[in-house]
Amino acid sequence: MKFIINRELLLTPLQQIVNVIEKRQTMPILANVLFKLSENQLTLTGTDLEVQIVAQVILENDVEASITIPARKLLDICRLLPSAADIKFELVDRKLKIKSGRSRFSVSTLSADEYPDFEMGVMECQFSMPASQLKLALDKTTFCMANQDIRYYLNGLMLSIFNQQLKLVGSDGHRLSIYEDTIEQETGIELRIIIPRKGVIELVRLLDNAEQQVQVEFSRNNIRVVINNLIFSAKLVDSKYPDFSKVFEQEFNSPIHVQKDVLKDALTRVSILANEKFKGVEFVIDGNTITISTNNPEHEEAEEQIAIEYQGQPLAIAFNSQYILDAVANLDSELAVLTIAENSSCCFIEEPSEQQYKFIVMPMRL
Numbered sequence: 001m002k003f004i005i006n007r008e009l010l011l012t013p014l015q016q017i018v019n020v021i022e023k024r025q026t027m028p029i030l031a032n033v034l035f036k037l038s039e040n041q042l043t044l045t046g047t048d049l050e051v052q053i054v055a056q057v058i059l060e061n062d063v064e065a066s067i068t069i070p071a072r073k074l075l076d077i078c079r080l081l082p083s084a085a086d087i088k089f090e091l092v093d094r095k096l097k098i099k100s101g102r103s104r105f106s107v108s109t110l111s112a113d114e115y116p117d118f119e120m121g122v123m124e125c126q127f128s129m130p131a132s133q134l135k136l137a138l139d140k141t142t143f144c145m146a147n148q149d150i151r152y153y154l155n156g157l158m159l160s161i162f163n164q165q166l167k168l169v170g171s172d173g174h175r176l177s178i179y180e181d182t183i184e185q186e187t188g189i190e191l192r193i194i195i196p197r198k199g200v201i202e203l204v205r206l207l208d209n210a211e212q213q214v215q216v217e218f219s220r221n222n223i224r225v226v227i228n229n230l231i232f233s234a235k236l237v238d239s240k241y242p243d244f245s246k247v248f249e250q251e252f253n254s255p256i257h258v259q260k261d262v263l264k265d266a267l268t269r270v271s272i273l274a275n276e277k278f279k280g281v282e283f284v285i286d287g288n289t290i291t292i293s294t295n296n297p298e299h300e301e302a303e304e305q306i307a308i309e310y311q312g313q314p315l316a317i318a319f320n321s322q323y324i325l326d327a328v329a330n331l332d333s334e335l336a337v338l339t340i341a342e343n344s345s346c347c348f349i350e351e352p353s354e355q356q357y358k359f360i361v362m363p364m365r366l
Contacts, residue, residue: 011075014075025048030116035068044057067109129185156199163188176359256338259335283319291303
């Protein structure tokens, strides 16, 4: 194996792949990146067996060869070399010799034959959409995913396709975000899948060019997204997402209209003195005023009043302040609409006109 590549051509795909590779691996070879040379192309592959990223780089070579190299060491070497430098790779007795200018490195390798296959299966469904549209949908819902919850189906994002209707849902059991949009092309697809948390986070990182079109493909157990010369793959969570439709089937109080930035600023100030663990704040709604208040175990208190538009009965309810702040930060309009269930079981947060995005937060006891 012997080839030369420009630093810039190698650095970007390496950076994208290394994010997938865990620092601590049960299999040593999973800490490596797979290099495969064939037909004037270099293919780089990184995986943790749940998520895989494959990058393809055009390269003038007439060799067919493959080897695996420690990913983070290789990235550090490339990153610290001068810009636009040419890097020469040569495999000598299972050691990879790396030369660039006056720099010389000798790195251990492992055989490509030992690199595990990422089982994909036949991709039964596929459609294309703008990268910007998919990234927006992910950004609006990703922050609500659970992290290491015992209910493993919540440690991911539910993606639903019904022909042209796209829906993404994220929830950690205390709050839930829903984003709905329309795909331009008719897909003829009807499915509901759960993408694992790590896969969602890595996919968001890769969707950095808003003008790109991406190809989205599904099999029974996998999702694959093709982004130019990158192929992202992830194993799906083998479970059903909980039915959240009943939250809509109840009576609600009159909607509360409030300026988004006014609410955000008031909440941020009041929550300074909230209990650090639970971050609880109380909302007392009366007439055209919300009083937001909190206290903590040190007997410190904070209170702030803001103007609202509300025509319902007075009510009081408490929330985790961070959940409300996260929801409000994801609204695009200047006005936020809060609608509290009559039994105080939940609160909807949305925009007055656009109905693409809804956030639902459960109350808490102070």
